[in-house]
Amino acid sequence: MIEIEIIGIAIVTTLACVLPGVFLVLRGVALMSDAIAHSTLLGIVGVFFLVHQLESPLFILGASLMGVLTVSLTEWLINSKRVKKDAAIGLVFPLFFAIAVILISKYASHIHLNSDAVLFGEIAFAPFDRVILNGSDFGPKALWLMGGILGFNSLMIGLFYKELKVSTFDAGLATSLGISPTIMHYGLMSLTSITAVGAFDSVGSILVVALMITPPATAYLITNSLSGMVMMSCFIGVMAAMVGVFVSLYMDISIAGSIATVTGIFFMLGLIFAPRRGLLTRLLVVKKQRISFSLRLLLVQLLAHEGKASELIENTVANIINHMRWSNKLAQHVVRLGVSKDWLRHQNGRLFLTSLGREVAKREMVRF
Amino acid sequence: MSYTLTIVILGTILLGSVAGALGCFAVLRKQSLLGDAIAHAALPGICIAFLITGAKHSTMLVLGAIIVGWLGAIILSIVTQQTTLKKDAILGIILSVFFGFGLVLLTYIQRLATSQKSGLNQYLFGSASTLLKADLWVMGVLGSIVVIMMILFWKEFKLISFDTAYASSLGYRVKTLETVLTMLIVVAIVIGLQTVGVVLMSALVIAPAVAARQWTDRLSVMVILAGFFGSISGVMGALLSSFFYQIPTGPVIVVVMSIIVIISLFLSPLRGIVWEKVRQYRNRKLIYQKKSLYQLWLLAQNHDDLTYAHSITTLEALGFHWALASLQQLVQKGLVYKNKQGHWGLTQQGVTEAQRVAVAWRGEELVKERPDYD
Numbered sequence: 130m131i132e133i134e135i136i137g138i139a140i141v142t143t144l145a146c147v148l149p150g151v152f153l154v155l156r157g158v159a160l161m162s163d164a165i166a167h168s169t170l171l172g173i174v175g176v177f178f179l180v181h182q183l184e185s186p187l188f189i190l191g192a193s194l195m196g197v198l199t200v201s202l203t204e205w206l207i208n209s210k211r212v213k214k215d216a217a218i219g220l221v222f223p224l225f226f227a228i229a230v231i232l233i234s235k236y237a238s239h240i241h242l243n244s245d246a247v248l249f250g251e252i253a254f255a256p257f258d259r260v261i262l263n264g265s266d267f268g269p270k271a272l273w274l275m276g277g278i279l280g281f282n283s284l285m286i287g288l289f290y291k292e293l294k295v296s297t298f299d300a301g302l303a304t305s306l307g308i309s310p311t312i313m314h315y316g317l318m319s320l321t322s323i324t325a326v327g328a329f330d331s332v333g334s335i336l337v338v339a340l341m342i343t344p345p346a347t348a349y350l351i352t353n354s355l356s357g358m359v360m361m362s363c364f365i366g367v368m369a370a371m372v373g374v375f376v377s378l379y380m381d382i383s384i385a386g387s388i389a390t391v392t393g394i395f396f397m398l399g400l401i402f403a404p405r406r407g408l409l410t411r412l413l414v415v416k417k418q419r420i421s422f423s424l425r426l427l428l429v430q431l432l433a434h435e436g437k438a439s440e441l442i443e444n445t446v447a448n449i450i451n452h453m454r455w456s457n458k459l460a461q462h463v464v465r466l467g468v469s470k471d472w473l474r475h476q477n478g479r480l481f482l483t484s485l486g487r488e489v490a491k492r493e494m495v496r497f
Numbered sequence: 498m499s500y501t502l503t504i505v506i507l508g509t510i511l512l513g514s515v516a517g518a519l520g521c522f523a524v525l526r527k528q529s530l531l532g533d534a535i536a537h538a539a540l541p542g543i544c545i546a547f548l549i550t551g552a553k554h555s556t557m558l559v560l561g562a563i564i565v566g567w568l569g570a571i572i573l574s575i576v577t578q579q580t581t582l583k584k585d586a587i588l589g590i591i592l593s594v595f596f597g598f599g600l601v602l603l604t605y606i607q608r609l610a611t612s613q614k615s616g617l618n619q620y621l622f623g624s625a626s627t628l629l630k631a632d633l634w635v636m637g638v639l640g641s642i643v644v645i646m647m648i649l650f651w652k653e654f655k656l657i658s659f660d661t662a663y664a665s666s667l668g669y670r671v672k673t674l675e676t677v678l679t680m681l682i683v684v685a686i687v688i689g690l691q692t693v694g695v696v697l698m699s700a701l702v703i704a705p706a707v708a709a710r711q712w713t714d715r716l717s718v719m720v721i722l723a724g725f726f727g728s729i730s731g732v733m734g735a736l737l738s739s740f741f742y743q744i745p746t747g748p749v750i751v752v753v754m755s756i757i758v759i760i761s762l763f764l765s766p767l768r769g770i771v772w773e774k775v776r777q778y779r780n781r782k783l784i785y786q787k788k789s790l791y792q793l794w795l796l797a798q799n800h801d802d803l804t805y806a807h808s809i810t811t812l813e814a815l816g817f818h819w820a821l822a823s824l825q826q827l828v829q830k831g832l833v834y835k836n837k838q839g840h841w842g843l844t845q846q847g848v849t850e851a852q853r854v855a856v857a858w859r860g861e862e863l864v865k866e867r868p869d870y871d
Contacts, residue, residue, distance in 0.1 A: 153586075154582075154583065154586045157583040157585060157586075158585070159583065159585045159586040159588075159589045160530060160585040160586075160588060160589050162589065163533075163589055163592065163593075206762075209762075209770060211707075211710075211711065211762060211768055211770070212707055212762075213524070213527050213529070214527075215527055215528070215529040215530045215585075216524050216527075216529040216703050216706075216707050218529075218530065219529045219530055219532070219533060219699055219700065219703040219704075220700070220703060220704055220707060220755070220758060223697050223699065223700035223704075223751050223755075224700070224751060224752065224755040226696070226697065226748075226751075227697055227700070227747070227748035227749070227751035227752050227755075228748070228752060230622060230745065230747075230748040231744055231748045231749065231752065234743050234744050234745060234748075235741065235743060235744055335537070335592070335593055335596050335597070335696075336593065336597055338589055338592065338593040339590075339593030339594055339596075339597050341589075342586055342589040342590055342593065343589075343590050343593065343594060345586075346582055346586045346587070346590055349582060349586075350580060350582070377601075380605070381604075381608055382601045382604045382605050382608075383597075383600040383601055383603070383604040385597065385600065386596075386597040386598065386599070386600030386601040386603075386604065387597070387601050388597070389593055389594055389596070389597020389598070389600075390594060390597050390598045390601055392594060392597075393590065393594030393595075393597070393598065396590055396594070400576065400579070400580070406580065406581075408579060
């Protein structure tokens with residue numbers, strides 16, 4: 130039962146992270162999620178010192194504000210022209226995070242907040258913190274919290290889908306249509322902050338980053354449409370969450386770390402095997418094109434020497450290997466392809482054009 | 498000074514200066530966040546080294562961190578070349594996935610029956626008090642190698658930091674140089690992991706360089722300054738965290754370093770934000786004064802007397818809502834007078850000055866031909 134609840138929380142958290150993540154990846158601000166996820170910790174600590182509990186709505190609001198503050202401070206630094214974008218990101222959030230860790234270790238190490246939990250979170254404990262109303266059990270709190278955030282994210286992204294899409298792909302067009310890129314940007318940053326705050330408890334700050342960036346980036350390698358990317362990232366995220374939870378329960382290791390690792394493995398698989406852009410696919414395409422080009426080259430060569438005295442020497446497999454400096458293997462591939470297309474005949478090491486092959490060769494001559 | 502304290506101070510000077518110096522190249526090459534990714538990626542390396550050797554042997558752990566951190570950097574460059582993904586997305590993937598895998602290994606190690614308390618947790622936020630003499634030796638040797646390499650390849654690294662195209666046109670092997678530089682940055686980061694921790698080590702690469710950049714336009718000065726800032730904050734941070742119990746060293750070092758960055762950003766004589774604001778304020782004041790002078794002069798063109806006084810409302814009606822302040826400043830300079838009716842006019846000296854402004858703004862010809870033309 131607890132296992133099912135853990136998987137449920139993992140899936141809901143993943144979905145909540147993936148939705149804003151798609152747009153972060155497309156807009157080239159993926160690392161803002163890293164900055165936000167770290168900085169919200171200071172907000173969490175700050176609010177905790179103010180209200181002394183971790184469960185008021187004020188808590189999510191305050192901590193999210195910290196995330197948005199990080200973004201604006203980073204952008205202020207960039208606009209001051211003294212610091213480049215990447216350095217600016219790397220200056221602001223470490224400071225906030227460092228202050229938060231110091232505060233936690235100094236004043237709050239005895240309570241639920243400790244610096245390890247902050248980094249890793251622990252879904253394994255989430256099912257023990259339950260919503261109990263009038264004595265009846267309504268399931269784990271984390272499930273409700275992340276479910277709520279998932280609902281909110283879906284609602285906002287659903288409502289502003291068109292606006293987000295336009296401003297992501299063509300900021301100029303968006304402005305001319307009256308969509309403020311600034312509002313879209315900060316809206317997305319707010320969603321990211323809220324999600325990071327909600328998820329820190331169960332998956333920790335750095336794993337929020339893994340969930341926000343990796344599934345969308347994997348989907349980006351596979352699909353070409355925004356809606357496809359959203360759906361694909363959700364699918365990849367859910368699969369990673371499920372596999373990750375199973376592996377971690379089986380091996381008794383960090384659940385969040387395991388989910389992050391699985392997202393990374395999925396990314397590697399996507400990188401290699403993606404239908405159009407995968408490394409392997411592209412390797413195969415290049416090989417195929419090389420053979421097909423070499424075959425056309427061979428046809429022209431055969432045509433040039435056909436019916437001449439030199440034909441006997443020139444139009445042989447041995448000579449082709451020699452002259453064109455082809456490897457044995459390539460020559461074999463090329464000849465096999467030519468024969469299978471019925472452009473060539475191969476007899477005792479000698480090569481002959483078929484009538485179809487002659488036509489192709491003449492056409493290729495013109496093209497060359 | 499106690500023995501431990503000496504080791505801590507030596508260690509933090511070492512890691513701060515090496516990370517600071519090498520960080521300059523990372524920041525100038527807009528690769529600041531590479532450090533973040535490498536530092537996080539090193540965590541599984543440390544864990545794997547521990548799993549293989551079964552002990553906390555500093556040389557082995559450092560070696561593991563270097564190899565896996567380096568692997569992270571290689572994957573980064575391959576994925577950057579092979580996909581159209583934005584670079585920061587790839588950085589984020591490497592950072593979070595490697596770190597996640599590190600956590601998996603960390604929890605696995607903690608649950609191993611054989612391992613005594615491994616103490617690998619200190620690599621998350623760093624702990625200067627666990628530095629041993631053996632660690633210092635490893636740091637010292639690696640740090641010296643990095644610095645010597647940096648000095649040997651100084652000209653080349655300088656070139657690829659500012660103009661890679663020019664470097665390759667001169668026949669330098671830019672790819673190889675970049676690889677060597679990245680390797681050095683990896684080593685510089687790994688040196689600091691035990692003291693500063695994987696989470697915040699990147700700040701010690703970026704922040705000293707950014708601070709140093711504010712004080713100078715020369716690379717050599719910047720590198721030395723960054724090394725200096727890095728070691729100062731390292732020492733201060735380590736000392737502060739050893740005075741207050743329970744606080745990990747990394748965060749304290751980062752806070753100290755950030756204070757240096759803030760001071761540099763605001764107060765450095767060259768690029769300080771405060772001085773820029775002061776300059777802007779002074780310039781604006783001067784321009785307002787010139788505008789007021791010029792406007793009084795223009796208004797006076799309709800009268801025989803160029804020192805003829807006008808009411809301030811005339812100026813304010815033209816949109817010069819700041820007119821009063823600048824007129825008062827001009828009175829002090831003796832260029833403007835205020836008569837009994839409270840009207841403002843140019844003095845003789847003011848007329849000459851206003852004429853000069855008019856010539857500067859409109860050209861001599863135009864001022865002579867049509868003085869009243871605005």
